[in-house]
Amino acid sequence: MKLHPNAKLVPAARRLLVDRVRLERWSVKDAATSVGVSRRTAYKWLKRFEEEGEAGLCDRSSRPRRIARRVTALRPLREAGNG
Numbered sequence: 001m002k003l004h005p006n007a008k009l010v011p012a013a014r015r016l017l018v019d020r021v022r023l024e025r026w027s028v029k030d031a032a033t034s035v036g037v038s039r040r041t042a043y044k045w046l047k048r049f050e051e052e053g054e055a056g057l058c059d060r061s062s063r064p065r066r067i068a069r070r071v072t073a074l075r076p077l078r079e080a081g082n083g
Contacts (some may be wrong), residue, residue: 006039014057017042018026018049 017025017035020026021042026034032042048056 008041009035011057011059014045014049015054017045018057020044 004036013035017031017037020031020034021028028042028046029039032039035042050056
C-alpha cells in the first residue's frame with residue numbers, strides 16, 4: 001500500500017490510537033499525544049473507525065470525487081472572420 005507522504009500516522013498507529021481509547025480507556029487527549037497528533041485528528045480516526053471499521057483506518061485518495069465545471073469540448077476563442 002502506498003502511504004500519503006505527509007501522513008502523520010500509518011494505519012498501524014491509527015489502530016493503536018483507536019485501541020488505546022476504546023479498549024484501554026485512555027483519554028482522547030492522551031492517546032493523541034502518545035502518537036503525535038492533535039485531538040481533532042484523533043477524533044477523525046475514531047469516527048472513521050466507528051463508521052467503517054478497519055477499512056476506515058486506511059489512507060484515502062485526495063483526488064476530487066467530481067469536477068464541478070467540466071469543459072465538454074474546446075471551442076476556439078475567436079471564430080473565423082471575427083477578428
